[in-house]
Amino acid sequence: MIPLCIPEIRGNEWKYVKDCIDTNWVSSVGSYVNLFEKRFSEYVHSESAVVTNNGTAALQLALVTLGIGAGDEVIVPSLTFISPINTIKYVGAEPVFVDVCRDTFVMDAEKIESLITPKTKAIMPVHIYGHPADMDRIMEIAQKHNLFVIEDATEALGSTYKGKMAGTIGHMGCYSFNGNKLITTGAGGMFVTNNLEYGTRAKFLSTQTKVVTENKAFYHPEVGYNFRMPNLLAAFGVAQLENxxxxxxxxxxxxxxxxxxxxxxxxxxxxxxxxxxxxxxxxxxxxxxxxxxxxxxxxxxxxxxxxxxxxxxxxxxxxxxxxxxxxxxxxxxxxxxxxxxxxxxxxxxxxxxxxxxxxxxxxxxxx
Ligand SMILES: Cc1ncc(COP(=O)(O)O)c(C=O)c1O
Incomplete structure (x- = not known):
């Protein structure tokens, strides 16, 4: 069988994963978690990167970081894997479906404006199969109507739009490291942004809003999420990113x-x-x-x-x-x-x- 899309594992994956096992740093904190975030943000040229347990979690994290929730609408294509749509529902908002372009298969920017209502909070282009949506036009519409743009770049790692990496043009971008993606961690995702405030907030929300007090107790000022990626998988990701x-x-x-x-x-x-x-x-x-x-x-x-x-x-x-x-x-x-x-x-x-x-x-x- 010639498969549709399977992982390529030919680098330092085993070496780095073994390092985690040998040093006992297998869970959700450890040097590879930080290294993967650092190397990834360097690769895509984003100010901030937060690693997550999958791409769906990265998308949900983007929505909660922006405070999008009940009563809000998000404009998104219907021709997509279901994840981005589900995340809109998870936060209590409503997806509003926009058509796609016949030649690129992605969001038709010219059909967005007629769908904008007072409830619209964000536009979520999904760069399916690799071709980025028309980000200049999408950002122009977003600016005009005071909307956020969350790029689902899960299928477009390495694609560029006017020299910028897909996923780094909107206010936030998300990637997936599922087994069929360009690079994989088995399961995993990454949230990126060029806004450091959003980056810090996303990390906080993704790690159960955990604050360690002076006496080493945990304090949680808000409802948080466990979207963390274990060090074991981050080690795998660092090796994948090298290739x-x-x-x-x-x-x-x-x-x-x-x-x-x-x-x-x-x-x-x-x-x-x-x-x-x-x-x-x-x-x-x-x-x-x-x-x-x-x-x-x-x-x-x-x-x-x-x-x-x-x-x-x-x-x-x-x-x-x-x-x-x-x-x-x-x-x-x-x-x-x-x-x-x-x-x-x-x-x-x-x-x-x-x-x-x-x-x-x-x-x-x-x-
Ligand atoms: C367009 C799209 N968005 C989101 C995701 C979600 O990523 P994950 O499977 O890592 O949760 C995927 C695929 O897996 C996808 O293809």
Whole structure:
């Protein structure tokens, strides 16, 4: 089987994890926790970074740090993994769904303003599959309407927008280190911000708002959260981060191979990289158009029969029971992309021959 996206573990992971075990620093404090935060903020060029136990927790942390809660609305795409939407619900706010762009698959900034109400507090772009949303336009709208922007950059680590790392352009950004992400800690996440006050507050909230008194007792002035990452996993993350540039380079090279092999496949639309953007191509994704030889689902079936894992785009969240009553604008592109999109194998360990094999199946069924 050529898998969709599996981790690449080839660096100092074992050495650093062993160090935690040898020194007995396995839990949620330890030098690797601080080191991972420091190295990560250096890599993405953010002022502050707070490591969390997963990406979902990082997103929830962003919302609670901003005090977003009951009665508030957050504008978010429906074409996404469900995490960002769930976190809006966790804090008691309501998601309002905005459509996406056909070429980049991410939030359509031009459709945001019509959804803004007096209850709107934030915009949450989700840079799915790697291409960043139009952050200049989103920040402009946010500024005009006095809104916060929380970037879900869980799938876009290493992507850039006008030279800035995805996740560092909004007021806050969040990443995931789930096993399928560019770098992994098994499970984990990171919250980043360029506002030191938010960074300090997020760390405080994520560690049970714990204050150690003079006599070493714990005092908690507010309801806090246990969103901490154990030192063991942070050690793993430090090792993964040492290879992030290399992994990114491979992902981009693999996208070029895909583009070359599929350039003549009639009825297949390839992913793009807009001007001033670098796409990390976390998952290389294509659209199966009407004029292709078979349907999108039939193509997934054919790929699976050839032992190639492929998956349809995210099923839109506004059609799911917990969110079917939520407000939304026109979501026609969202529906169309769901019907046409396929994620193709994108692991860092993928070989050029594997990519050719995937593309040969796709070309075989083109008209
Ligand atoms: C777009 C998106 N947001 C949030 C998350 C949540 O990350 P985690 O699984 O680490 O909680 C994921 C994926 O895992 C994701 O793909």
């Amino acid at each position: 992030v540039e290399e992994y990114l380079k491979v992902k981009k090279e693999n996208a070029v191979y895909y583009n070359e092999f599929l350039s003549e496949a009639h009825g297949i639309t390839l992913p793009i990289e807009k001007d001033n953007v670098e796409n990390c191509f976390w998952l290389y994704s294509i659209l199966v158009e009407e004029e292709y030889g078979i349907t999108r689902d039939e193509l997934i079936q054919k790929l699976n029969e050839e032992k190639i894992e492929a998956r349809p785009f995210f099923m839109p969240i506004h059609g799911m029971p917990p969110y079917s009553d939520c407000t939304h604008g026109d979501l026609s592109v969202t529906g169309e992309l769901y019907a046409r999109g396929i994620n193709l194998p994108s692991s860092v360990g993928l070989k050029k021959e594997d990519i050719e094999a995937v593309c040969n199946v796709i070309k075989k069924y083109a008209k």
